[in-house]
Amino acid sequence: MTMSTIHITNGDVAADSLRKALDQAGRRDAVLALRDDLAVGPLQGIDDTPQVRADFWQRVSGDDTRDFIGEFKEQAAELNAVVDATTHVVVWHGQSAADQLTLRRVCFHLREMPQRLNELRLSIDDLTGEASAPLRRPDHATSVGMFAPDLLLQRLPGAAPISVLRIGRLALEWQEVKLANAELRRWRDNTFTSGTFADLDAQVLEHAVEGWQSAGRVAARLMAADNGLLVSDSLVLWRLRELAASGQLQLRGETKTWRSLEIKVTPAALSPV
Secondary structure, eight states: OHHHHHHHEEEEEHHHHHHHHHTTTTTEEEEEEHHHOOOOOOTTTTTTOOOHHHHHHHHHOTTSSSOOOHHHHHHHHHHHHHHOOEEEEEEEEEHHHHHHHHHHHHHHHTTTTTGEEEEOOOOOGOOOOOOOGOOOOOTOOHHHHHHGGHHHHHHHGGEEOHHHHHHHHHHHHHHHHHHHOEEEEEEEEEEEEOHHHHHHHHHHHHHSSSSSSEEEHHHHHHHHHHSSOOOHHHHHHHHHHHHHHTTTTEEEEEETTTOOOEEEHHHHHHHHH
C-alpha cells in the first residue's frame, strides 16, 4: 500500500510516540526515525559514506559486537528511498540541536523537490500538563521525543509547507555545519555554535565533589544543564571512560549500569589551574 505522507523524526522515542498519535487519529502514514544524534561527533562525509558516523558511535558505545556500519547503511538506504519516492514529507522538530540538524539534513536531500516538504515545529510552550514539568529545562531545549502521543495528536493539524527560500537556507546551513565539522554543535537563539568534548569534560569535573560519588548523579546534573544540546547518557558514559583513561578520574562498578557506577576525581583534576 502506498503511503501518502511520511513523517520523519529524530530518534526512536519520538517515532514511537508519533506512531501512537497517528494511530489515535486513524491515520496510516509511515514514520521514519533517523536515529543519529547529529549534535555530536564528526559530520564530514556523512552524506557520502556511513563509515565516519559508524566509527564514531562504535567508539562512544564501546560495543564491538554491534554492527554500526550495517545500521548506518540501512538508515542511508531509508533516507534515499524517501528522496526517490513521491510522498509528502513532514519533518517534526523541537528546539534542540539534533532535531534542528535533522530538519536541515532532510531539506538538503529534498532541496530539488521543495513541493514535497512540510514541517511541524514544537517548542517548550507546547509541553503542557503536570507530567511535562520535569522535562522543562532552563535552556528551553525540547525534542519531539519529550512529547506524549496525545500532545502530538493535538499538533498533527499544524503541519505546514516549507517555503522554497527557507528550504534553500536550511540546506545551505547543513552544508556549513558539515564543513565546520565540530565535535559538538549547540543550538541557541536559532543559531548553531561549535563546541568540544573538553567542554563536557569540564562540566563533569565541575559537578563532581571530592571522594567517591554516584556517577549517575553527576550525569543527571550534566544532562539537565544549559548545554545548548540534549546530552545523552551514552555520551556522558563515554566521556567518563575517556576521563578515566586520561587519569583525571577513577571508575568503580559496572560501567553499563548507572546504579552501581561510581566516580572519584583525582586530586590533579580537582586542583585549580
